[in-house]
Amino acid sequence: MKKLIAISALAALSVTAGNAIAAGSASAGQTKAAVCAACHGADGNSVINPLWPSLAGQHASYIVKQLTELHAGDRKDPTMSPMAAPLSEADIADLAAWFSSQTRQPHQADPAKVKLGKQIYHGGNMETGVPACMACHGPTGAGNEPAKFPSLAGQNAAYTAKQLKAFRDGSRANDPNGMMRGTAKFMSDAEIDAVASYIQGLH
Known part of the structure; x- marks a missing residue:
């Protein structure tokens, strides 16, 4: 819960401090x-x-x-x-x-991965310290434009999994305040693959 509150606070700061584009x-x-x-x-x-x-x-x-x-x-x-x-x-x-300005085409999630993916996306994993993805990306994966948090709904599962693993191993490090690295480092391969598949099915 404390981590979720901290992430929400950082999101608010990002919106406030965001530069006009x-x-x-x-x-x-x-x-x-x-x-x-x-x-x-x-x-x-x-x-x-x-x-x-x-x-x-x-x-x-x-x-x-x-x-x-x-x-x-x-x-x-x-x-x-x-x-x-x-x-x-x-x-x-x-x-x-x-x-x-374009419309993303909808995709389907792997039915075998939906249960775990939904659990991680909406509730995280309290035992291992993984926060809910929806805290920043919204319940439908719409993201947060002012905070520069991406829209995830319908994104290719293989791409999302690749980026989560890159955040986890530190090979991608352009996340504000290390938010994604801090999240992904506690995720297992199974959790990453499941949530990536679940995200692909969001629309």
Whole structure:
């Protein structure tokens, strides 16, 4: 409970301290996103490889944060870092505007993983110190735009599991105040895979 309260307080601070983001042009972003389509889909729905995230419907603030940090080297990814390196602030804002304006396609969760996934997402694991995912991402996975907490609903399970494991082992460390690292470090592989599958089925 104390951890849940602390996370809620940090979320509030993030909203208060959040920087204003200049609105981009979705029409300009559509043109610029042509190079992104091979992995993320023309409309931001990644269907070729489940390890590549769907960007459709993602909060513009979160897309801006991730692309800016990939551009600056604060987040590192062997595929995305070189793609983000040449982007200008305007490019990033336009891409964020385009992808956030699209609709993410719904997916299904693995029925065998729903029970555990739902338990972790909505209630966490009090015995091991895993907080409920919905504390930051909402009961339906809608996320929190001002706090730059991503929308998760319908995200590819393989991608979500990969990111949780990266937070757990510290290879991804661009989470505010270490919030995701602090959560994932207590999660087992089974819990990660189950909650990732449950998230994929949210809509």
